[in-house]
Amino acid sequence: MDIIARxxxxxxxxxxxxxxxxxxxxxxxxxxxxxxAVLRPATTAEVAAILALCNETGTPVVPMGGNTGLTGATxxxxxxxxxxxxxxxxxxxxxxxxxxVVEAGVILQDLHxxxxxxxxxxxxxFGAQGSAxxxxxxATNAGGSNVLRYxxxxxxxxxxxxxxxxxxxxxxxxxxxxxxxxxxxxDLMIGSEGTLxxxxxxxLKLVPAPRAHATAMVTVPGLSAALxxxxxxxxxxxxxxxxxxYMPRDYMARLARVRPDLTxxxxxxxxxxxxxxxxxxxxxxxxxxxxxxxxLAHHLEDTLGALFEEGLVSDAALAQSEAQRAQMWAIREAxxxxxxxxxxxxxxxxxxxxxxxEDFLDRAATALRRLDPGFSTCVVAHLGDGNIHYTVTPxxxxxxxxVMDTVEDIVADMGGxxxxxxxxxxxxxxxxxxxxxxxxxxxxxxxxxxxDPKGVLNPGKTLP
Amino acid sequence: MDIIARxxxxxxxxxxxxxxxxxxxxxxxxxxxxxxAVLRPATTAEVAAILALCNETGTPVVPMGGNTGLTGATxxxxxxxxxxxxxxxxxxxxxxxxxxVVEAGVILQDLHxxxxxxxxxxxxxFGAQGSAxxxxxxATNAGGSNVLRYxxxxxxxxxxxxxxxxxxxxxxxxxxxxxxxxxxxxDLMIGSEGTLxxxxxxxLKLVPAPRAHATAMVTVPGLSAALxxxxxxxxxxxxxxxxxxYMPRDYMARLARVRPDLTxxxxxxxxxxxxxxxxxxxxxxxxxxxxxxxxLAHHLEDTLGALFEEGLVSDAALAQSEAQRAQMWAIREAxxxxxxxxxxxxxxxxxxxxxxxEDFLDRAATALRRLDPGFSTCVVAHLGDGNIHYTVTPxxxxxxxxVMDTVEDIVADMGGxxxxxxxxxxxxxxxxxxxxxxxxxxxxxxxxxxxDPKGVLNPGKTLP
Numbered sequence: 057m058d059i060i061a062r063x064x065x066x067x068x069x070x071x072x073x074x075x076x077x078x079x080x081x082x083x084x085x086x087x088x089x090x091x092x093a094v095l096r097p098a099t100t101a102e103v104a105a106i107l108a109l110c111n112e113t114g115t116p117v118v119p120m121g122g123n124t125g126l127t128g129a130t131x132x133x134x135x136x137x138x139x140x141x142x143x144x145x146x147x148x149x150x151x152x153x154x155x156x157v158v159e160a161g162v163i164l165q166d167l168h169x170x171x172x173x174x175x176x177x178x179x180x181x182f183g184a185q186g187s188a189x190x191x192x193x194x195a196t197n198a199g200g201s202n203v204l205r206y207x208x209x210x211x212x213x214x215x216x217x218x219x220x221x222x223x224x225x226x227x228x229x230x231x232x233x234x235x236x237x238x239x240x241x242x243d244l245m246i247g248s249e250g251t252l253x254x255x256x257x258x259x260l261k262l263v264p265a266p267r268a269h270a271t272a273m274v275t276v277p278g279l280s281a282a283l284x285x286x287x288x289x290x291x292x293x294x295x296x297x298x299x300x301x302y303m304p305r306d307y308m309a310r311l312a313r314v315r316p317d318l319t320x321x322x323x324x325x326x327x328x329x330x331x332x333x334x335x336x337x338x339x340x341x342x343x344x345x346x347x348x349x350x351x352l353a354h355h356l357e358d359t360l361g362a363l364f365e366e367g368l369v370s371d372a373a374l375a376q377s378e379a380q381r382a383q384m385w386a387i388r389e390a391x392x393x394x395x396x397x398x399x400x401x402x403x404x405x406x407x408x409x410x411x412x413x414e415d416f417l418d419r420a421a422t423a424l425r426r427l428d429p430g431f432s433t434c435v436v437a438h439l440g441d442g443n444i445h446y447t448v449t450p451x452x453x454x455x456x457x458x459v460m461d462t463v464e465d466i467v468a469d470m471g472g473x474x475x476x477x478x479x480x481x482x483x484x485x486x487x488x489x490x491x492x493x494x495x496x497x498x499x500x501x502x503x504x505x506x507x508d509p510k511g512v513l514n515p516g517k518t519l520p
Numbered sequence: 521m522d523i524i525a526r527x528x529x530x531x532x533x534x535x536x537x538x539x540x541x542x543x544x545x546x547x548x549x550x551x552x553x554x555x556x557a558v559l560r561p562a563t564t565a566e567v568a569a570i571l572a573l574c575n576e577t578g579t580p581v582v583p584m585g586g587n588t589g590l591t592g593a594t595x596x597x598x599x600x601x602x603x604x605x606x607x608x609x610x611x612x613x614x615x616x617x618x619x620x621v622v623e624a625g626v627i628l629q630d631l632h633x634x635x636x637x638x639x640x641x642x643x644x645x646f647g648a649q650g651s652a653x654x655x656x657x658x659a660t661n662a663g664g665s666n667v668l669r670y671x672x673x674x675x676x677x678x679x680x681x682x683x684x685x686x687x688x689x690x691x692x693x694x695x696x697x698x699x700x701x702x703x704x705x706x707d708l709m710i711g712s713e714g715t716l717x718x719x720x721x722x723x724l725k726l727v728p729a730p731r732a733h734a735t736a737m738v739t740v741p742g743l744s745a746a747l748x749x750x751x752x753x754x755x756x757x758x759x760x761x762x763x764x765x766y767m768p769r770d771y772m773a774r775l776a777r778v779r780p781d782l783t784x785x786x787x788x789x790x791x792x793x794x795x796x797x798x799x800x801x802x803x804x805x806x807x808x809x810x811x812x813x814x815x816l817a818h819h820l821e822d823t824l825g826a827l828f829e830e831g832l833v834s835d836a837a838l839a840q841s842e843a844q845r846a847q848m849w850a851i852r853e854a855x856x857x858x859x860x861x862x863x864x865x866x867x868x869x870x871x872x873x874x875x876x877x878e879d880f881l882d883r884a885a886t887a888l889r890r891l892d893p894g895f896s897t898c899v900v901a902h903l904g905d906g907n908i909h910y911t912v913t914p915x916x917x918x919x920x921x922x923v924m925d926t927v928e929d930i931v932a933d934m935g936g937x938x939x940x941x942x943x944x945x946x947x948x949x950x951x952x953x954x955x956x957x958x959x960x961x962x963x964x965x966x967x968x969x970x971x972d973p974k975g976v977l978n979p980g981k982t983l984p
Contacts, residue, residue, distance in 0.1 A: 409614075
């Protein structure tokens with residue numbers, strides 16, 4: 057019996073041929089592969105049977121969630137794709153314990169909606185949340201726009217169920233906030249991009265849904281003032297800051313060219329613009345007055361006024377309505393569109409220590425000017441996390457590799473990371489090879505060998 | 521050349537004989553061992569040379585911080601103790617980036633004092649903080665009384681430097697809030713009790729120091745009301761709750777007998793007493809009025825008043841002065857003393873899902889009554905974390921094992937953990953053997969083999 061027939065015997069919902077095409081192609085269209093077959097198991101036991109068989113026969117397996125990754129981590133040439141899409145049940149929401157028990161195939165947006173019905177939220181959101189699945193967010197340790205306040209996926213997960221390469225089920229389905237019974241296998245699995253096991257279910261933390269927001273665009277005299285502004289805001293609001301996004305002059309210039317319909321409230325002509333938002337679930341902050349304004353908005357206005365007096369803020373525009381708030385968000389969310397609007401393009405998803413961002417931007421600009429006097433950049437940063445999307449347009453496509461290398465040299469020298477939130481997949485393998493601590497790479501390979509000795513799980517990804 | 525002479529050649533500050541006695545004995549006096557020697561290296565390179573030599577010669581090595589653990593994790597019969605006490609430098613505090621770079625031998629209290637000079641704090645505190653060292657808190661993923669708001673050690677650590685069993689240095693000294701470049705080796709090392717590597721330095725997060733506290737003792741109609749009270753407080757204060765400690769009737773009765781000098785403000789005669797504290801760094805909460813009261817205290821009073829109307833609180837006493845606050849803390853901090861005041865004693869450091877604590881306490885009491893009608897308990901819980909210190913006094917010492925087994929059976933059945941914050945060491949090895957998911961145990965052994973193939977690092981600990 058050939059492998060397809062044997063797989064079909066344990067997992068009947070199997071696709072081959074033309075039906076696999078959509079699975080073989082990532083959504084940015086950069087990685088197009090021909091999978092051997094696509095399996096869509098409905099239970100953990102079925103996943104276990106598939107993996108046992110693939111391990112026995114040496115058949116490569118690529119786990120897949122919503123297929124919204126940016127690094128080619130689900131490219132599957134000649135491999136079996138194991139799609140978790142049918143394991144999409146929210147098993148339980150326990151509002152008193154502030155947790156959700158979900159299967160890996162649950163779509164992020166569906167969890168948002170289910171949580172909202174209890175006045176709660178799962179505080180992870182990003183552009184692809186309408187199709188991204190929880191298993192994928194766990195496999196990549198996804199970030200998104202709430203990291204500043206709530207952390208990465210790792211900070212939001214209490215427990216996991218994982219099927220190992222040989223089909224054994226690893227039960228880490230803890231709903232506990234403290235558990236010191238042995239090594240942290242959960243966090244090892246999170247972010248391992250399907251190379252150590254297949255996540256089938258998880259216990260996730262929920263938080264109270266915010267009842268009010270206060271949103272502003274401000275200009276600041278410099279990046280060091282920006283960091284002091286963030287710290288002062290955190291201190292004076294008790295940690296309510298949910299967004300603190302940095303848009304320098306090059307971003308605003310590109311916005312003016314590519315999206316002239318979006319008008320920044322303080323104009324385009326500033327070196328350093330910050331978009332910020334605070335949010336609260338506290339009733340005393342959230343009860344609107346007769347003008348429809350909430351105390352939270354007054355609090356932000358007063359705080360920014362005080363920080364203006366202290367020289368940390370040059371100018372500020374507060375959103376006076378939901379429409380103005382949406383317009384400010386749109387200016388930030390245009391990033392993907394405007395930063396790739398001019399080609400050739402080198403996309404860097406970098407992280408720097410919070411107090412090194414300014415120095416990094418100076419050094420990178422100097423080094424790139426030396427390499428390519430005609431370069432331009434479009435920079436936008438989750439400044440509160442030190443995460444910089446540093447997009448470069450060289451004057452000549454032949455310079456792309458040299459540009460990436462120059463930028464990553466500086467990042468490495470300053471203790472930064474070449475992959476902040478997107479992961480490694482295939483796209484960042486060269487950076488892993490060149491930049492990662494060699495001892496760390498050796499130990500990651502040893503861990504891989506311990507969990508997947510035959511190398512059937514997502515082969516060729518994550519580790520060079 | 522014998523091993524002592526060879527060790528002395530790479531690490532001259534070596535102790536043998538009577539000088540090692542203090543190191544061979546844990547502070548509770550339960551584990552008394554005779555180490556081969558005590559090494560006190562001053563640099564990472566020296567640690568590396570020691571481990572390379574021990575690995576080559578198959579000499580067992582037990583890393584040691586402040587020797588304040590509760591599980592015998594530093595027992596060292598015939599082994600070399602590697603004390604980090606001389607690596608006690610705070611290398612850097614970077615207030616703008618809210619981080620500290622420390623060596624493993626820094627005493628927790630010293631880090632508190634250094635952080636306070638910048639208006640910041642490292643939010644980890646527990647009884648032994650005057651002698652516990654950072655390396656030990658990392659090796660055990662220490663908890664303590666700030667977990668509810670700030671998380672365990674794992675949540676507070678950005679980066680690590682680790683010397684591996686064979687002397688290679690693993691450089692994970694990241695100061696980054698986002699880094700998805702490969703497997704999470706950092707969290708694997710944290711909590712591994714020195715069995716996977718020796719932590720020599722760390723990058724730790726700092727937070728703004730609170731400027732005001734508001735503290736209360738309240739009684740509640742039941743445990744389910746207590747959990748709803750916690751959730752309501754979190755929501756209405758925006759997550760300011762720093763302590764939420766549960767003391768049932770048996771705790772208060774024991775307190776009355778053992779510490780009659782400590783008078784609970786609401787008396788001893790309640791089924792369910794909660795000690796709670798909120799704290800803030802927000803100036804508008806913290807500016808005292810002419811009576812010396814801060815707005816935060818009024819806010820807590822108003823909130824508890826509203827929750828009384830909602831039936832979640834039966835009675836409340838707010839601390840009106842620092843002296844009253846100290847008295848309330850003393851009632852909670854008497855736990856260690858009063859819970860071990862009557863013998864025989866079975867100490868359980870348990871964790872349950874937040875919404876299962878009530879059910880657990882009912883089931884445990886029923887099962888123990890069946891086993892031993894003459895038993896008594898002294899229960900106190902970090903209720904906000906689900907962490908229950910469940911101390912049992914059986915009527916006969918011969919029942920101790922059966923009591924522990926009965927309690928752990930129920931914990932396991934309800935998805936709890938037999939070790940919330942103290943770790944495994946030697947003391948909890950039987951529980952690991954009996955209770956831990958067997959697949960998890962197998963994979964932990966595989967990880968151990970990958971990191972320490974010759975088994976020289978803290979042998980016989982953590983894994984049965």
